[in-house]
Amino acid sequence: xxxxxxxxxVGGACLRxxxxxxxxxxxxxxxxxxxxxxxxxxxxxxxxxxxxxRRCHPKTPxxxxxxxxxxxxxxxxxxxxxxxxxxxxxxxYQCLIDRKKAPGYFDxxxxxxxxxxxxxxxxxxxxxxxxxxxxxxxxxxxGTIRIGFDIGGGSGHICGKNEGKKYNHHHQLHEFRCVSQxxxxxxxxxxxxxxxxxxxxxxxxxxxxxxxxxxYRVLRPGGLFWLDxxxxxxxxxxxxxxxxxxxxxxxxxxxxxxMKLDRGIDKNEWYISALLEKPMT
Numbered sequence: 217x218x219x220x221x222x223x224x225x226v227g228g229a230c231l232r233x234x235x236x237x238x239x240x241x242x243x244x245x246x247x248x249x250x251x252x253x254x255x256x257x258x259x260x261x262x263x264x265x266x267x268x269x270r271r272c273h274p275k276t277p278x279x280x281x282x283x284x285x286x287x288x289x290x291x292x293x294x295x296x297x298x299x300x301x302x303x304x305x306x307x308x309y310q311c312l313i314d315r316k317k318a319p320g321y322f323d324x325x326x327x328x329x330x331x332x333x334x335x336x337x338x339x340x341x342x343x344x345x346x347x348x349x350x351x352x353x354x355x356x357x358x359g360t361i362r363i364g365f366d367i368g369g370g371s372g373h374i375c376g377k378n379e380g381k382k383y384n385h386h387h388q389l390h391e392f393r394c395v396s397q398x399x400x401x402x403x404x405x406x407x408x409x410x411x412x413x414x415x416x417x418x419x420x421x422x423x424x425x426x427x428x429x430x431x432y433r434v435l436r437p438g439g440l441f442w443l444d445x446x447x448x449x450x451x452x453x454x455x456x457x458x459x460x461x462x463x464x465x466x467x468x469x470x471x472x473x474x475m476k477l478d479r480g481i482d483k484n485e486w487y488i489s490a491l492l493e494k495p496m497t
Contacts, residue, residue, distance in 0.1 A: 229263030237264065245271045253303040260394045275300050291330050324413070345445060345474050345489040352408075352442055352491060355469055360407065365399075365434070367411040395419055395427050401434040409435060412444035417452055421460070428464045432494055441466060441492040447476065450484040457488065466492035 230237050236259055243250055249272035256267060279297045283289055293309050301307045306315075309328065316326035327334050341348030353361055395414070409431050415424065431441055448457055453473060470491040479485065 229265075230259070230268070233259065233262060233264060236262075237268075241268060241270065243270060243272045247272055249274050251275055251300065251302040261396075263394070263396055265394045265397050275302070291335075293328075293330060344472050345487050347442065347444065347470070347489055347491065352440065355491065355493075356407075356438070356440065360438075361440070363406050364408040364410065365401070365406050367409065367414050396423055399430050399434050403433050404436045406434050406439055407436060408440045408442065410442040410444060411446075413447070415443070416447035417449065417457075421456060425460055425464070428460065432464050432466065435494040437494055437496045439494045440469075441490075441494070443488060443490040443492065446488040446490075448486055448488065450475075450486050453486055453488070461490075461492070465495065467495050469493050 236255075240252065240256065240259060249270060259265075259267060277297050277300050281295050281297055283294065283298065284292045293313070296308045306312050312328040316329055316332065318325070326332055327337075338347070338349045340346065341351040411431075415427065419427070435441060446457070468490060470489075472489045474487055475481065476483075476485040476487050
């Protein structure tokens, strides 16, 4: 490798935030780690990723119970004792489920209600913004969609919806990553990448374009990028995002744009759903 030393892979941006980094690294060695998830995520969003490792034990959920066996676990609300709730506003899964009744709009508002809209999401294709899994998979030869990556902030149920279909999903791995970092896959590896809500106009244009090129990199030739409900303003649609996707080089198999009307037509808010292919050559 050209070196007989190992250098810890702490992101260079960490060095710009010495005070915050010192706070993160202040803990009792061998003891319980601070419950500082929100603080750690703020550091990551500033570019301090990967965070340095610590020699402490994460807090264990009280009265922890074994998880529900697979595949029943895909559609069963986990017990509250499965996670540590300290960093979160909600202190139970029921609180997350009840968010659908709360006023206002935010991502994944109803995705923890496993008996509600989440149950039928991606099962039906309305020919517009809502794509069905079957219709997406039918664009590829049978059995060739094997390895997928979902970029999302929800509950990961799109993986469960694929169980028993042409994309025969068996395992899920959840991880928190910052969009400023390179995806942890080799070139030309994945059959499909799906993104819903996470990739949208909140990401600076340059960073978003790097992310799209990285998605292109990890997809194999003929691989699919399913862009699901990408949010933007009407003024950005043709001026910014259509040219950006053209520059990356995807081939469009399907493209739909529609207004987001829940806050009123005067907001000029739009969604894009698209099925894009990495060219074979």
